[in-house]
Amino acid sequence: MVQSHPHDLRGKPIADAIIAEVRRETEMLAAAGWHPRLLSISIGDVEAAAVYIRNQKRQAERAGIAFEERNFPASITQAELEVAIRAMNADPRVTGIIIQRPAPAHIALKALQGAVHPMKDVEGMHPASIGNIVYNQLDLAPCTAAASVELLKATGLKLEGLEVVVVGHSEIVGKPIAFLLMSEGATVTVCHHMTRSVAIHARRADALFVAVGKARLITAEMVKPGAAVIDIGINVVKDAEGRESVIGDVDTDSVREVAAWITPVPGGVGPVTVAILLRNALTALKRQRTLYETAYREDVGR
Numbered sequence: 001m002v003q004s005h006p007h008d009l010r011g012k013p014i015a016d017a018i019i020a021e022v023r024r025e026t027e028m029l030a031a032a033g034w035h036p037r038l039l040s041i042s043i044g045d046v047e048a049a050a051v052y053i054r055n056q057k058r059q060a061e062r063a064g065i066a067f068e069e070r071n072f073p074a075s076i077t078q079a080e081l082e083v084a085i086r087a088m089n090a091d092p093r094v095t096g097i098i099i100q101r102p103a104p105a106h107i108a109l110k111a112l113q114g115a116v117h118p119m120k121d122v123e124g125m126h127p128a129s130i131g132n133i134v135y136n137q138l139d140l141a142p143c144t145a146a147a148s149v150e151l152l153k154a155t156g157l158k159l160e161g162l163e164v165v166v167v168g169h170s171e172i173v174g175k176p177i178a179f180l181l182m183s184e185g186a187t188v189t190v191c192h193h194m195t196r197s198v199a200i201h202a203r204r205a206d207a208l209f210v211a212v213g214k215a216r217l218i219t220a221e222m223v224k225p226g227a228a229v230i231d232i233g234i235n236v237v238k239d240a241e242g243r244e245s246v247i248g249d250v251d252t253d254s255v256r257e258v259a260a261w262i263t264p265v266p267g268g269v270g271p272v273t274v275a276i277l278l279r280n281a282l283t284a285l286k287r288q289r290t291l292y293e294t295a296y297r298e299d300v301g302r
């Protein structure tokens, strides 16, 4: 068990609160005959994603959402997968589709994500969903990005005018975080591998988001005293005895002395990411219900 520190901004209580709220709503929907059900697609060896899939399944069940895993052989083609996804799109019993990473090299994940119907895009990764966050419609955002912003909100800091720095600009994490924060009124600086001095930018930040995938990239002297630090990185490292452990992108022990809040890894962004996925599933189900009820309104089609 990892010890909790006074400056730690823990994800578990935030995730639990989101899941409890989702459960309350799924129970009401189920009573009206609307049963949320997620399908998880994994391709080939699932070892690297096994922990996340297990967590997703366990939390989905707590939230009153059915969760089914479909593992396809590594030899499956892109076209065959797209056919399978289209069948899930057309199946009214499927609320949402999750495409687990990593996938074999011959699979183009972006094209697969694009094959998921936007109404069933619970991961918020379809180009239409990404486009919506640019247009300030934030309710089906990419899970990890939304989770990171949710953690910042839990500090109670006012986002309007807040100086925020995001390190990393990937499509699934860094860029969506920047868009979400801009929508909330923050002043956002985005750093990446060509940024001349990440340290100079990072030190000005009231809130620092780090999504790079490099262990201990962010050290204490790069952090403004009193800042909130949201560590999204997941890195497997070995100690001197060869024991493996998971750490983030932030040198947590030194940064804890400077920051007012820091998200631990594990136990920070990860659990909230799963909770947001489930909240997205609820959002998707409610939209599907509205669509159905609109299409079959009495005054339509007569």
Ligand SMILES: NC(=O)C1=CN([C@@H]2O[C@H](COP(=O)(O)OP(=O)(O)OC[C@H]3O[C@@H](n4cnc5c(N)ncnc54)[C@H](OP(=O)(O)O)[C@@H]3O)[C@@H](O)[C@H]2O)C=CC1
Pocket (backbone or CB within 6 Å): 144, 167, 168, 169, 170, 171, 172, 173, 174, 191, 192, 193, 194, 195, 198, 211, 212, 213, 214, 232, 233, 234, 235, 269, 270, 273
């Ligand atoms: N907790 C969670 O739910 C999730 C955690 N993750 C973790 O977050 C991390 C980032 O994931 P992801 O965004 O997918 O990774 P990518 O590898 O797609 O992106 C990494 C980003 O970091 C930038 N970068 C690389 N080196 C530096 C550097 N020295 N200084 C500043 N920026 C740099 C890259 O810039 P450029 O493109 O210019 O090279 C790129 O934008 C990983 O550790 C991943 O495991 C990811 C998803 C979910």
Ligand SMILES: Nc1nc(=O)c2c([nH]1)NC[C@@H]1CN(c3ccc(C(=O)N[C@@H](CCC(=O)O)C(=O)O)cc3)C=[N+]21
Pocket (backbone or CB within 6 Å): 051, 052, 055, 099, 100, 101, 123, 125, 143, 144, 234, 246, 265, 266, 267, 268, 269, 270, 271, 273, 274
């Ligand atoms: N399209 C897509 N969507 C994703 O959501 C996505 C992805 N790609 N690529 C990989 C990352 C990783 N990810 C995590 C989810 C949960 C935990 C999680 O639950 N972590 C817990 C437990 C970890 C543990 O038990 O070791 C924690 O941090 O405390 C972590 C990481 C989602 N990802």
